[in-house]
Amino acid sequence: MNTTRRGFAAGxxxxxxxxxxxxxxxxxxxxxxxxxxxxxxxxxxGHIFGRMQVAETLLDTDLKGNxxxxxxxxxxxxxxxxxxxxxxxxxxxxxxxxxxTVEAVxxxxxxxxxxxxxxSQAEIESIEAVDGGVRISLAAPYSALPALMxxxxxxxxxxxxxxxxxxVQELIATGPFRIVSLQTPQRLEAERFDDYWGxxxxxxxxxxxxxxxxxxxxxxxxxxxxxxxxxxxxxxQARLRMTPSVELFAEPIPRTVTVKLNAxxxxxxxxxxxxxxxxxINRQGIARGVMRVEDAATDQLMPAGLGAWHxxxxxxxxxxxxxxxxxxxxxxxxxxxxxxxxxxxxPFSVTLTTFADRPELPxxxxxxxxxxxxxxxxxxxxVGNSSEIPSSHQDGSLDMGLLARNFGLVPDPLATIRQDFxxxxxxxxxxxxxxxxxxxxxxxxxxxxxESRKASLAHDAAEILHDQLPVIAVASYVQTAAVNARLxxxxxxxxxxxxxxxxxxxxxx
Amino acid sequence: MSRAISTTTLRLQRLLLQRFFQAGLVAWVVGTLTFILTRAxxxxxxxxxxxxxxxxEQVDAQAAAAVRAELGLxxxxxxxxxxxxxxxxxxxxxxxxxxxxxxxxxxxxxxxHSLDLALMAVLLALVIGVPxxxxxGLKPNGWLDRAALVAAxxxxxxxxxxxxxxxxxxxxxxxxxxxxxxxxxxxxLWLPALxxxxxxxxxxxxxxxHSMARVASSPYYAFSRTKGLGERQTxxxxxxxxxxVPVIAYLAVQLVYLVEGVVVIESLFAWPGIGHALVHAVVAxxxxxxxxxALVMGLLFVALNTLVDLITLYLDPRxxxx
Numbered sequence: 001m002n003t004t005r006r007g008f009a010a011g012x013x014x015x016x017x018x019x020x021x022x023x024x025x026x027x028x029x030x031x032x033x034x035x036x037x038x039x040x041x042x043x044x045x046g047h048i049f050g051r052m053q054v055a056e057t058l059l060d061t062d063l064k065g066n067x068x069x070x071x072x073x074x075x076x077x078x079x080x081x082x083x084x085x086x087x088x089x090x091x092x093x094x095x096x097x098x099x100x101t102v103e104a105v106x107x108x109x110x111x112x113x114x115x116x117x118x119x120s121q122a123e124i125e126s127i128e129a130v131d132g133g134v135r136i137s138l139a140a141p142y143s144a145l146p147a148l149m150x151x152x153x154x155x156x157x158x159x160x161x162x163x164x165x166x167x168v169q170e171l172i173a174t175g176p177f178r179i180v181s182l183q184t185p186q187r188l189e190a191e192r193f194d195d196y197w198g199x200x201x202x203x204x205x206x207x208x209x210x211x212x213x214x215x216x217x218x219x220x221x222x223x224x225x226x227x228x229x230x231x232x233x234x235x236x237q238a239r240l241r242m243t244p245s246v247e248l249f250a251e252p253i254p255r256t257v258t259v260k261l262n263a264x265x266x267x268x269x270x271x272x273x274x275x276x277x278x279x280x281i282n283r284q285g286i287a288r289g290v291m292r293v294e295d296a297a298t299d300q301l302m303p304a305g306l307g308a309w310h311x312x313x314x315x316x317x318x319x320x321x322x323x324x325x326x327x328x329x330x331x332x333x334x335x336x337x338x339x340x341x342x343x344x345x346x347p348f349s350v351t352l353t354t355f356a357d358r359p360e361l362p363x364x365x366x367x368x369x370x371x372x373x374x375x376x377x378x379x380x381x382x383v384g385n386s387s388e389i390p391s392s393h394q395d396g397s398l399d400m401g402l403l404a405r406n407f408g409l410v411p412d413p414l415a416t417i418r419q420d421f422x423x424x425x426x427x428x429x430x431x432x433x434x435x436x437x438x439x440x441x442x443x444x445x446x447x448x449x450x451e452s453r454k455a456s457l458a459h460d461a462a463e464i465l466h467d468q469l470p471v472i473a474v475a476s477y478v479q480t481a482a483v484n485a486r487l488x489x490x491x492x493x494x495x496x497x498x499x500x501x502x503x504x505x506x507x508x509x
Numbered sequence: 510m511s512r513a514i515s516t517t518t519l520r521l522q523r524l525l526l527q528r529f530f531q532a533g534l535v536a537w538v539v540g541t542l543t544f545i546l547t548r549a550x551x552x553x554x555x556x557x558x559x560x561x562x563x564x565x566e567q568v569d570a571q572a573a574a575a576v577r578a579e580l581g582l583x584x585x586x587x588x589x590x591x592x593x594x595x596x597x598x599x600x601x602x603x604x605x606x607x608x609x610x611x612x613x614x615x616x617x618x619x620x621x622h623s624l625d626l627a628l629m630a631v632l633l634a635l636v637i638g639v640p641x642x643x644x645x646g647l648k649p650n651g652w653l654d655r656a657a658l659v660a661a662x663x664x665x666x667x668x669x670x671x672x673x674x675x676x677x678x679x680x681x682x683x684x685x686x687x688x689x690x691x692x693x694x695x696x697x698l699w700l701p702a703l704x705x706x707x708x709x710x711x712x713x714x715x716x717x718x719h720s721m722a723r724v725a726s727s728p729y730y731a732f733s734r735t736k737g738l739g740e741r742q743t744x745x746x747x748x749x750x751x752x753x754v755p756v757i758a759y760l761a762v763q764l765v766y767l768v769e770g771v772v773v774i775e776s777l778f779a780w781p782g783i784g785h786a787l788v789h790a791v792v793a794x795x796x797x798x799x800x801x802x803a804l805v806m807g808l809l810f811v812a813l814n815t816l817v818d819l820i821t822l823y824l825d826p827r828x829x830x831x
Contacts, residue, residue, distance in 0.1 A: 039608045185608075215674060215777070387560060426569070
C-alpha cells in the first residue's frame with residue numbers, strides 16, 4: 001500500500017466517522033421513553049400517538065384532570081342518562097387534508113368499540129352519526145362516559161386510515177403533529193401539521209424513541225441526544241442533577257402499588273386481619289429504599305391529585321407492629337413453636353404473587369415478606385408474569401397479589417373503581433369481597449351529574465375502601481423526566497395523556 | 510491439475526450438501542424447541558398475548574377470552590405444532606400475535622438492522638484486532654504483546670453491556686463525538702458496533718498473534734528471509750495468507766459471541782434489530798415471532814459457518830487437495 005492510498009483510506013475513515021454529526025437536526029425535539037410502539041393501531045399503541053400529539057380524542061384533560069373540549073366542543077346526556085350527544089368541532093382536518101366528518105368519527109369509534117378496552121365498561125348499544133355530532137346510546141346510565149372519551153383507544157382516525165380488512169394501514173389523525181416516519185416498535189418522527197385546527201406548535205419537528213433501559217435514557221439526556229427523557233432510575237437522577245444542561249422534573253401520578261387480597265381465605269377474611277397486615281408494613285422504608293422517593297409512602301389508593309377520591313388529613317401511615325399483633329391475636333391467631341402464627345393448628349402461610357414487568361414490584365414483594373414475617377406470617381413470594389394475577393383471580397387460586405394499578409387510565413377514577421370493586425370483585429381489584437354500601441354509592445355515582453354530590457359520594461367510597469381494606473395500598477408512583485434546559489414550558493401531565501409538545505418552545509440562543 | 514479441480518469441486522459439493530442438511534436439521538430442532546419452551550412458560554397464553562397487545566392493565570378475563578377465540582389458542586398443542594410445521598414447509602412463518610404484521614416482513618426489517626450492526630462489528634474487529642495481533646506476533650513477549658494481552662483479557666472478561674456503557678460515557682458524554690443511543694443517522698451505528706467489535710477483536714488479536722508467531726518461527730519463513738526477501742515482502746508473500754486461515758476459522762467460533770452480544774447490545778443502544786425483537790417476543794409470548802426469530806438466527810449461523818468454510822477453503826489450497 002503506498003502513501004497516497006493509505007492517506008485516502010484514512011481520509012475515508014475520518015469522513016465516515018464524522019459525517020453523521022453534520023446532519024443533526026438542531027430544531028427537532030427528541031423524546032425518549034421506555035414504552036414501545038407495539039402497533040400502528042391506536043387501540044393498541046394510542047398512548048404513544050396521544051402523548052406525541054399525533055392523534056386526538058373527542059375530549060381532552062387539563063393538567064388537573066378536568067375534562068376540556070378536544071375534537072368535540074360540547075357534550076351532554078339525555079335526561080334519562082341513556083344517550084349522550086357529542087357536538088364535533090368544525091373545520092378540523094385530518095393529516096391527509098380531508099375534512100373530519102361525523103361519519104368518520106362514528107366509524108372510528110365503532111371500531112374501538114369492537115376491540116377490548118375501556119369502552120366495554122359502559123354498556124354501549126350503538127354509536128351513530130347525527131347532525132353535527134355523534135350519539136352514543138347506552139343500555140344503562142353511565143356518568144363517566146365523557147371521561148372514557150379521553151382514553152387513547154378512542155382516538156379519531158380518517159376513513160382512509162383503514163384498509164379493506166378494517167385494520168389501520170396508515171396513521172391519519174388530526175393532531176398538531178403529522179407522522180413523517182413510523183418504525184414500529186421503536187421510532188416515530190413527526191412534523192408540524194400546518195392545517196391544525198388549534199394553535200400551531202412552535203417546534204417544527206419531533207421524534208420519539210423507545211429505549212427500554214433506564215441507563216440508556218439517562219445517558220441520552222446527559223449527552224444531549226434526547227431533549228426529554230422519561231422515567232429515570234435513582235442513580236441516574238443523582239448524576240443528572242449535576243448536569244447543567246439538563247433540568248429534572250418529578251410529578252406524582254395516579255398509579256399505586258397495591259396488595260390484592262383473597263378475602264375468602266383464612267387470615268384475610270376479617271377487617272382486623274387485613275388491618276393488621278396493613279399496619280405491619282413499613283411504607284416509609286419501602287418508599288425510601290425501593291421507590292427512592294420520600295413521599296411515595298401511602299395507605300390510600302388515590303393520590304392527592306384525584307380530588308375527593310383522596311382522603312385529606314390522614315397523615316403519614318406509620319408502622320405499628322404492636323397493634324398489628326394485638327389485632328391478629330383478637331382473631332385467634334397464636335404463635336406456634338416455630339414462631340409462625342397458627343389458628344386451629346393451621347399455620348398462617350400464604351403466597352404473594354407478583355410480576356417483573358415493573359422492576360420494583362419483586363423488590364417490594366420481598367420487603368413485605370420480611371416485614372410480615374415479624375408478625376409471624378409466613379409469606380412465600382412467587383414472581384411470575386402479569387397474567388398470573390388475573391388468571392389466578394379467575395380460578396380462585398390466588399392468596400395475595402402485588403401489583404401497580406393505574407387509576408388515571410381515564411381521568412374519572414370511577415371507571416377503575418367500578419371495574420375493581422364491583423360485586424364480583426375485579427381482576428386487578430378486590431377478590432371475594434363486596435360491600436353493599438359501596439355498590440350503592442357506585443351505582444348512584446354512575447347516574448350522578450351534580451358535582452358536589454359526586455364529590456361527597458367519592459369521599460364516602462374512598463373511606464369505605466380505606467377502612468375495609470379489600471386491597472392494601474403501599475406506595476404511589478412519581479413520574480420523572482430529564483429535560484433539556486433550553487426548552488421552555490415543560491410540565492409532566494399526571495395522567496400521562498400528552499407530552500404537551502405543542503406548547504413548548506426553544507429558548508433563543 | 511484436472512484431478513485437483515475435480516477434488517475441489519467434489520469437496521465443495523460435499524460441504525454445501527452437508528451444510529444444507531444441517532440447515533434443515535437446525536430449522537426443525539430450533540422450531541420444535543422454541544415451540545415446547547414457549548408452551549412451557551408459566552402463565553396463561555391468552556392473557557400474555559392480550560397484555561402484549563393492549564398493555565397489561567387493559568387486560569381482563571374478557572380481553573383474554575377474545576384473544577383466545579381470535580387466535581384459536583384452544584386447539585391442542587400437537588395440532589398447533591403440525592399446523593406450524595406445515596406452514597413452515599410452505600415458507601409461511603405466520604403473523605405476529607401482537608402487531609398483526611407478517612413475521613417475514615417484521616424480520617426483514619429487523620434482520621437488516623442486525624446485519625448492519627454485525628457486519629460493522631466484524632469489520633471493526635478485523636481492522637483493530639488483526640493488525641495488532643500481527644504486530645504482537647512479530648515480536649512475541651515484547652511490551653506491545655504484553656499490553657495487548659492485558660487489554661484482551663480485560664475486554665473479553667467485561668460483559669458487552671459494561672463495555673457499551675463505558676463507550677457511551679467516553680464518546681457521547683465526555684467527548685460528545687457520537688450519539689449515545691438510538692438509530693436513524695449513520696452515527697448511531699458506531700458505538701454499538703464498536704462495543705461488539707472490542708470483544709471480538711480481543712480474541713482475534715490473540716489468535717492472529719499466536720498464528721503470526723507460529724508462522725514467523727517456521728522454517729519457510731526463515732528461508733524466505735535467508736533467500737534475501739525484506740521483512741515486508743516476507744510478511745505479505747509468506748506470512749499473511751498463513752496467518753489468515755486460523756483467524757478466519759476462529760471468527761466462526763466467535764459468531765456465538767456476536768449473536769449473544771446482539772441481544773444485549775441492541776437493548777442497551779435501543780437498536781431495532783432481531784435480538785431486541787426476540788426479547789420482546791418472549792416477554793409478550795408472541796410464539797410465531799419467537800419461532801421466526803430463532804429460526805432466522807439459527808439459519809444465519811449455519812450460513813455464516815458455511816461462508817467461513819468457503820473462505821478458508823479458498824485461502825488454504827492444502828484443504829482443497831486433502
